């Protein structure tokens with residue numbers, strides 16, 4: 679594969695402003711063909727806006743690059759023909775059946791062999807037996823499958839999925855992710871936004887943004903290593919520790935994981951001082967722990983909030 683086609687997404691400096699607000703601020707994103715890239719960040723951090731710029735639905739105010747080797751500024755129509763974009767809202771017709779919805783999408787794409795394309799999409803997502811069911815009567819998991827089927831009908835090479843599993847039960851989410859991995863194995867590239875950490879862990883690589891800026895990029899391991907976080911875990915009567923520890927110098931995040939509380943910071947000595955008053959407290963068991971993605975993201979957003987409040991742009995993790 680040559681370098682020009684190796685990147686399914688290769689954009690630099692993407693910026694979007696609404697009035698005085700910069701909602702996407704010089705975002706760089708590179709995703710190799712056939713990879714699954716998780717796109718994470720708090721609500722309102724600019725994920726949807728970035729995705730819409732990638733598929734030619736929004737023109738960036740600054741920045742440029744390519745999607746599937748096509749120029750995002752000059753070739754938006756060509757990009758849309760080769761990209762499957764799943765929006766956050768169910769965009770299909772409740773009062774049409776599954777088959778009718780897919781046929782409608784096939785018409786929009788002016789597919790030459792519509793019936794074949796619809797049959798293939800039904801088959802691929804296990805929708806054959808339900809094809810006559812009205813979309814409006816489907817549960818969340820089945821609606822999501824139908825949405826994915828409609829994104830795949832024109833055989834796109836890149837999928838842009840915007841929180842595709844929000845509100846879907848764990849079994850349906852797992853099935854969905856199995857399907858995403860099958861698609862990637864066939865060479866389809868996937869950029870998927872999510873708030874779920876278990877889903878982030880199923881991605882080949884991740885990009886984390888907040889306040890429109892990229893704070894971390896890389897594999898899960900790379901992001902955790904770049905964070906340089908130290909973590910202490912404490913079990914027992916932990917509820918009274920949360921608020922004082924959050925305010926302690928050197929503590930970047932305090933988060934509960936099951937029965938344990940994770941207390942994280944970059945400066946190990948400061949972290950030890952922060953927990954020192956509680957180390958000998960009866961009923962508490964302290965031990966060192968490996969940082970996980972959630973520790974890292976909570977710490978990053980905390981640092982970004984501080985920088986934002988002080989008017990300083992946050993430093994990317996790498």
Ligand SMILES: Nc1ncnc2c1ncn2[C@@H]1O[C@H](COP(=O)(O)OP(=O)(O)OP(=O)(O)O)[C@@H](O)[C@H]1O
Pocket residue numbers: 696701719720721722723724725726727728
């Ligand atoms: N058309 C618009 N006009 C003005 N502001 C907008 C517009 N579209 C988005 N925004 C603002 O831009 C910011 C980023 O929104 P965006 O939807 O891209 O975030 P997001 O990361 O996808 O959030 P979520 O996780 O909640 O979906 C938000 O503050 C939003 O209110």
